[in-house]
Each structure stands twice: as structure tokens, then as C-alpha cells.
Amino acid sequence: MDSKFISQANLLDLLNDLRGEYSVLVPVRKGESRFYEPLAAIQTQGEMEVEDPQTPVDNRFVIGEVRASEPLKAFFFQAKQRVAENYQDTTPTRDAKPLCIVGAKACDLKGFKVLDTVFVGTDYQDPFYKKAREKNLIISADCTSALDVCFCLALDLLPHPQDNFDLNLSDIGKDYVVQAGSDKGAGILEKYASYFQEAGKDQLKKRDQMRSGVEEQVRNNIQTSGVPGQDRLAGVVQSNYEDPLWKEEAETCVECGACNTICPTCHCFLLLDQLDNRDLVRYRLWDSCLIKDFAKVAGGANPRPQLWMRLRNRFEKKFDYFPKVNDLYACTGCGRCVLACPGKIDIRNVLKRNVENVRK
Amino acid sequence: MYASNNPYRPIRTEILGTIEETPTIRTLKLRPDEQISFDTGQFIELTVPGAGEAPFTPSSEPSVKDVLEVSVMRVGKVTERIHALKAGDTVGLRGPFGSGYPLDEFVGKELLVVGGGCGFAPLRSLMYELFRRSREFKKLLFRGGCRTPKDFLYRKQIEGWGKRDDLDIQLTVDEANGDWQGNVGVVTTILDGLKMDIHTGMVVVCGPPIMMKFATMKLLDLGFKKSNLYLSMEKNMSCGFGKCGHCRIGTYYTCKDGPVFRYDKISDYPNIWD
Numbered sequence: 001m002d003s004k005f006i007s008q009a010n011l012l013d014l015l016n017d018l019r020g021e022y023s024v025l026v027p028v029r030k031g032e033s034r035f036y037e038p039l040a041a042i043q044t045q046g047e048m049e050v051e052d053p054q055t056p057v058d059n060r061f062v063i064g065e066v067r068a069s070e071p072l073k074a075f076f077f078q079a080k081q082r083v084a085e086n087y088q089d090t091t092p093t094r095d096a097k098p099l100c101i102v103g104a105k106a107c108d109l110k111g112f113k114v115l116d117t118v119f120v121g122t123d124y125q126d127p128f129y130k131k132a133r134e135k136n137l138i139i140s141a142d143c144t145s146a147l148d149v150c151f152c153l154a155l156d157l158l159p160h161p162q163d164n165f166d167l168n169l170s171d172i173g174k175d176y177v178v179q180a181g182s183d184k185g186a187g188i189l190e191k192y193a194s195y196f197q198e199a200g201k202d203q204l205k206k207r208d209q210m211r212s213g214v215e216e217q218v219r220n221n222i223q224t225s226g227v228p229g230q231d232r233l234a235g236v237v238q239s240n241y242e243d244p245l246w247k248e249e250a251e252t253c254v255e256c257g258a259c260n261t262i263c264p265t266c267h268c269f270l271l272l273d274q275l276d277n278r279d280l281v282r283y284r285l286w287d288s289c290l291i292k293d294f295a296k297v298a299g300g301a302n303p304r305p306q307l308w309m310r311l312r313n314r315f316e317k318k319f320d321y322f323p324k325v326n327d328l329y330a331c332t333g334c335g336r337c338v339l340a341c342p343g344k345i346d347i348r349n350v351l352k353r354n355v356e357n358v359r360k
Numbered sequence: 361m362y363a364s365n366n367p368y369r370p371i372r373t374e375i376l377g378t379i380e381e382t383p384t385i386r387t388l389k390l391r392p393d394e395q396i397s398f399d400t401g402q403f404i405e406l407t408v409p410g411a412g413e414a415p416f417t418p419s420s421e422p423s424v425k426d427v428l429e430v431s432v433m434r435v436g437k438v439t440e441r442i443h444a445l446k447a448g449d450t451v452g453l454r455g456p457f458g459s460g461y462p463l464d465e466f467v468g469k470e471l472l473v474v475g476g477g478c479g480f481a482p483l484r485s486l487m488y489e490l491f492r493r494s495r496e497f498k499k500l501l502f503r504g505g506c507r508t509p510k511d512f513l514y515r516k517q518i519e520g521w522g523k524r525d526d527l528d529i530q531l532t533v534d535e536a537n538g539d540w541q542g543n544v545g546v547v548t549t550i551l552d553g554l555k556m557d558i559h560t561g562m563v564v565v566c567g568p569p570i571m572m573k574f575a576t577m578k579l580l581d582l583g584f585k586k587s588n589l590y591l592s593m594e595k596n597m598s599c600g601f602g603k604c605g606h607c608r609i610g611t612y613y614t615c616k617d618g619p620v621f622r623y624d625k626i627s628d629y630p631n632i633w634d
Contacts, residue, residue: 087372087393087452089365124601124616127366241630268605271368271598275410280452282368287604295606297596298414298436301569303634317608324611 003199004178010195011063011169011176015039015102017192022100022137025075026061033069034062036101064144064171067105067334071264073115075099076132079261083128083271084282098135105143106157107150107332109164111264112138117326118267128284137184140165144210146217149335151348154227157333159214172206227348228355230329236354237320241312245353250308252343257288259314259337259345265330268294289313315350367601370407370452371396376427377447382511385478386443387419387431392453395425400485401460401592401620405600406430406442407452414438415597417482417619418456419514422489431481431513457600458619461486461564461590463493470499470556474575476547476567477506480513482592483566487521494526499556505532505547505571509540528555547571548578558583566592573633576623589623593632 006014016039018024024039039061076099101108112133119129142160143150152159161168166185170177177199180186189196222229240246260266270287273280287294290310296302304310322330331347338346376389390406398404403417414436420429434443445451471490475483483504490500502521506512512533522529530550532543543550547567554561563584565575572591579589595607595614602616610629612618626632 083368084366084370087370089369118603122602124367124603126603267603269599270604270606271413273407273410273412280370280407280409282370284368287606289605295596295608297594298439299433299568299594300435301594301634303595303631305634317605321608321611 003204004180004189004196005175005199005203006169006178006196007175014188014192014195015100018100018137018188021097023097024100024102027063027065027068027103028061029065034065034067035070036068036072036075037061039102061103063103063141063169063176066143066145066147066150067107067336068103069336071262071334071336072101072104072108072111073264073267075101076112076136077115077119077126077129077267077269079286081128081284082281083284084280086280098137099132100137100139102139102141103169104138104140104161104165105334106140106159106161107152107334108264109138109140109161110152110155110157110332111334113164114265114322114326114328114330114332115267117328121326137167137188138165139167139169140181141169142171142207142211143214144171146214146221147335147339148221148224149338149348150218150333151222151225151227151335152333153215153218154222154229154348155329155331155333156230158211159218160211170207170210172203172210175203177203177207225346225348226352228351232355233319233329233351234323235320236351236358237312237316239358240354243357245350245357246308246312249345249350249353250306250311253290253307253311253345254343255290255292255307255310256342257290258340258342259347260288260290261286262336262340264332264334264336265318289317311345315354319351367454368599370405370413370454373451373453375445375447375449375451378445381431381513384435384511385431385433385481385513387429388442388445388451389427389429390451390453391427396428396453396456397425398422398428398456399460400463400489401482402456402458403597403600403615403619404428404430404453404455404457405597406432406438407454408438408441408445409450409452411441412438413452413454413598414442415457415600415615417485417592419481419484420488421492422485423492431478433478455600457597457615459617461489461620463489466490466562467496468498470501470561471497472501472503472554472556472561472563474547474551474563474565474567474579475502475504476571476575477511478513479565479567479571479592480504480506480518483564484514484517486564491524491526500527501554501556502527502529503531503547503550504529505534505545505550505567507534509533509536509538546574548574551575551578551582554582559585560588562588562590564590564592569594569633586624586627587622590620591623591626592620593618593626595619 119126165181318330379387416430597615602613607614
């Protein structure tokens, strides 16, 4: 498909237009991090102007840079979701407009791929996730920089989206190269054709330079951390199942579950029932496999009574279960868990140790 | 799974009656507002409003569609509340979930059913089906054990099976007391001298994890094939359809791919008995 070009001013107009149909979420800079906020809120604060992306300012929304701090699952598989009320056979509806996520990065899109497999890709479907996903619009974006913890290339992902988006934006300074990745995205290019121009050779060249620059940064990261590529991960967790490395790595784990909640692919949840004014209300809450009682049964048996077994389980799920059952590793290389862990347990190092052990 | 827009929603269910079976186990007779049909060995999630859910395998006849029974041992938060319920109370029910006993695999074969303790609950439902179709099987054997005679779930009924001519049955208790006249010893002590073809015979095992473990080891020692053993695994099944992640065994979710597993499919995974 041909590449288009959109100016910054036109992009803002486009996003504003899309607000008619979608609830538009954009990444907003807060200090060193980015968080998603509704576009409307930013507008009312008079902060919709996108300034020079090279000089980041707080509260300005950013298309490029790197992934947001929060995983995008938070908007589709919410941390706390009311999933049933009394005995009514209805799906509690979201009255809100479908979501338009702007500036999702390649690692975020891999997160969707994993969660899609879990929630809608198998024999049973989760009606809440399905509903949130089927009408959404994903306007992804190339990374224009990398964090030290970024290691997407190790998971065979490039820091610019390849698939699973509707439109993709490549920040080339003040303006953007645009690519459609789906019929829906192509429809938007058509519907709002006046905002777009054909992308010129120079613009594409700028984009490609930007892309290879970021790839280089991630490659350097990988070299520094020594994280192995996914082609070396097959079977390593099983080979190291009884290895002391799990006990050693778990020494600083405080069982907080931050790695689970921050992970774009972690999908485990628990069901919590409450009586709300005598009505039965059921919530679905994010759960964490690091927590002691995660797999415990009422009779008292616990398949993973030790913390190190639960840490191992996290790796087993992502790097053994998922590739065997769904043919993909449930890791995006986003590095969120590295930054979130108060015990400084580093997934890159754990994988490295696993691979090195096998080679010994 | 039942047709529903929302798999998290429980069906309103009336408790028609309760039966105190043993000091720790009681049976609930349940009538859901919507008819559900289950295969023997599948499980349901029972909701105590406000307290939460717990998984149980129905112990009643699958061919009875409007009423089902579950036998519940008092062991945790939800089951404590279940033991306080009475006829007329309302509970919630989801399911059935998972895959049950593969009855068609047993047709034309000799089949041994080994049970222990609260494992008699799912097995009673299985036995109803086996008796209903007993002419389809070459031979039926039942070996069951309990801790003591007073813990013997459905004792009268199961002892009554001794009068059937389509069943070879032996029972045991770990510790005898009261009027017990039968064998004393754990269930593995009544697995010797089985009058069946060990090499082609099929086996179903259901009971507490420790009993399942030792029964399985004994059966393998006797020469049964791993691929002829079917086990009902007990894990922390919550959502019931392979999403919540709590009940994983290796590459399976117990709720979706089990709870009945052919042993050779899970035997290589560590800690399956814990």
C-alpha cells in the first residue's frame, strides 16, 4: 500500500474528527514517562498543540518516543471489571464509544496479539474483551527512541509496527508518514483524504533513517544486557526446571505482583463476588501468579508453595506454555517488568541464565 | 457450555433439599432456572451469593435434566457457607465445564473404577451412566476406599451395588470402627488379584490427590497402560473456560482440557499431585 503523509496540524484535526466516532486516547508525557489520557481532556486544558518532539514537555501528548508506562491491556481487559449482575443473562454493556488508541508501539501490538489469543482466539470467548477490541481503532506509531530496558528485537519484533494496526504513524520531525494496515485504516485514509498527501521520497527516507537509528539503539541494549533472542529460548525453562537459578532469582522477590500487573501479556484474573445492596455483583480482577494462594485449592493443596516455584511458573507460562500451545512467546520485550520490580529481578538476565545453563 | 451471552453469569438455582451424608459432606439437590445438561465427569461452578464460587462435579444422573445433585465437603470459605444453606435458598450455577469421562472409549472394554473419599461424588454419576449402559462394556469393576466407615459417602447405596450381577465390587476403609465387616487398609490393598485383562483394561481413578497418586502408581506396577488410565484432576478451577490461568497443568487448563485427563497426557509434568 502507498505511504501517505500527514502534517501535524492535519493529524490533530483528524484525531479531533475521530472523536465523533471514538473515544480517542493519546499518550501524554508526565516527567520521564508516558500515560494514556482521553484527547478531549487534553484539549480542554489547552494543551493539544504538539510541539517539537525533540524537546519533551510535561502534559504534551506524544506520538513517537517510546511505549507508555501502563500496558494497553488496561483499556481492554480492565483491572477491575463488573462481569455479572445477579443472574441476568446480559453482557453489561459499555455505553462509551469504541476506543481509538493513538501512538501504540510495536510491543503494545504484540501485547494485543497475545491477549487476543487468550480472550477471543480459542473455543471460548470473553465477551468484554471481545467487545472492546472488535470496534476499536488502532493508530500505532514507530518508536523514535528506546529505553535502556527495551529489548523487542530479541522477541523478533522491530521497534516500528509491522502488523496488527489500522494506521501507523512514523514521526519524521514535525510531521508523519502514514501507512494503512487494515481495511478499516484504508477507509480512514479514504474518508479523510483531504488531510493526507502522497508521501515523498525524502519523507520515506527520513522515516527509514529514524527506524534504523532506533533499531540500532535496541540492538545495543541487547548486547549490553546479553538477553538471548527468542530462537534460543525453545525448551530452556523445562531444561532448567530444577536448576538453583530459580531460587537465586527469587531471593529478592517480595511477591508484590508488579511484574504481572504491568505486563502487557499477563492475563490471569480472579472472580470476586460481592453483595451490593443485596444484589449479587461479580467482578473480574487482575490476579498475580506470584501470590502464594494463586493455585491453591480449598482442600489446602498448593502446587507451588514456594516463591521460587511461582517465579519459575511465570517464565514457564510465557516461554514454555505459550510457544507450545499458541506458537508465540508471551513477552513483548517492553521492559516494563524490569523497571517495575522492586527486587530488581531482570527478565533479560533470567533468560540469559537459562540459555547459558543449557549450553554449559 | 450452556448457551449464554455471558460466561461469568451464574444461573439462578433453587436448593430443593439437602442430605447430610457424613459429618463433613452434604448433598444439595439443585434446580437451575434454566435446564442444563452435563456429561458425567464435567464440573459446575456453584455460587453462594456474596461469598463466591467453588467447583463441583455433579454426583447425580446425567440423564436427569432438570435437577442435579452435588456433594460438598466442608473444607473452605465457600463450602462452609454451602453447609449453612437450606432448602428454598437460592444459589448460582455456571457450567458445565470441561470434558468428562470418555464413555465411548470404554465400550467393549473391561473397566475398573477406583475411588476414594469425596471422589465417590463424581464417580456415582459415572456409575449411574455405566449401569445404564452396562451391556456395552465387557466387564465393570469397582474398588473404593474411605478413611473410616463414618466418612463413607453414599455408603448404603454403594454397598447395595454389591448385589448387582454386572459389577465386581470391593470396598475398604483405612481404619475400621462400628459395624464395618469388610476389608481394612488403604485402597491400594484391594487392587491385587483383579479379575480383568490388565493389558487392555481401562481404569478411572478419582479421589483425594494422595489416594490418586498411590493408586496410579500401584496400577502402573500391576501393568496397566498409562494411556488406559483416566484421572479426575483437582486444581483451582475458577473461570471454567481457560482464561483465568489458575488451574494450569503443563500445556493444559484443567477446567477446559480436563478435569478428566488420560494419564499419559499429564504424566510428564512435575507436581501434578500437589
